[in-house]
Amino acid sequence: MHHMWVRKLLFIALLLFASDSHAEKLVIFGDEAYAPVIYQVQGKPAGIIPSIFATLSKETGDQYELVLLPWKRAMHEAMAGHGGITNISRNTEREKIFNFSEAIYNDDLQVVVLKGKEFPFKELKDLKGKSLGGAAAASYGDEIDAAIANGIFQMERDPNQQTRLLKLMYGRMDAAIIGNGMAGYERLIASSPELLNNRDKFVILPRPLVSDPLYLAFPKSMSITAALERFNKALLQLKKSSEYRKLLEKEAIIK
Secondary structure, three states, rough: HHHHHHHHHHHHHHHHHHHHHHOOOEEEEEEEEEEOEEEEOOOOEEEEHHHHHHHHHHHHEEEEEEEEEEEEHHHHHOOOOOOOOOOOOOOHHHOEEEEEOOOOEEEEEEEEOOOOOOOOOHHHHOOOEEEEEEEEOOOOHHHHHHHHOOOOEEEEEEOOOHHHHHHHHHOOOOEEEEEOOOOOOOOOOHOHHHHOHHHHEEEEEOOOEEEEEEEEEEEEEHHHOOOHHHHHHHHHHOOOOHHHHHHHHHHHOOO
């Protein structure tokens, strides 16, 4: 009889432990065309952030189902409470809607102009009166967003970076904002024969527009707490290791 009660208590303890450490399957939306940070290859997620998620999944036990869409649609799905969202910038307005993770990756946003039309850029006031191309539904942080709202410079929105560079090439804007640092720029140029044939027409200004941290976020309506805590704990450990740097270097290679 004593042994039976011991077994029952052990069984209850195991159930409680399993409940506390319960892994979840989480739908997470992201951008389908933001190489090398996050993009699709034959319908499957690829890039820096998917590689980080795959590594963290082994530690957290959670399954991250990445659903990659055009960015505007990805934001719509997340804001509707259909899942989390990644490669998202953080700003005051979004903090009202989402709970954010620790920063996953810092994304340098380059300012690209046509050769012969370079201009000095050290601070935002240097962009006064200019038109810049940027992503539809994207935020570039509170300071940049406020400069756009206050009319310091005009933002021409478009669905992807390839379209943006082509519009710049045809003189439809003064500069294009291109993400993912030099690795992203080189991939973008290589993605289009027209851009590749005209690469000498483009110049990257020395100062990035901003170094933009990217996050994982869940709508507050979803009440995702434990999984986000597990994610943060595993992410902070990964960022302290050499494996994090290796992941960035591997995925940034121009293929």
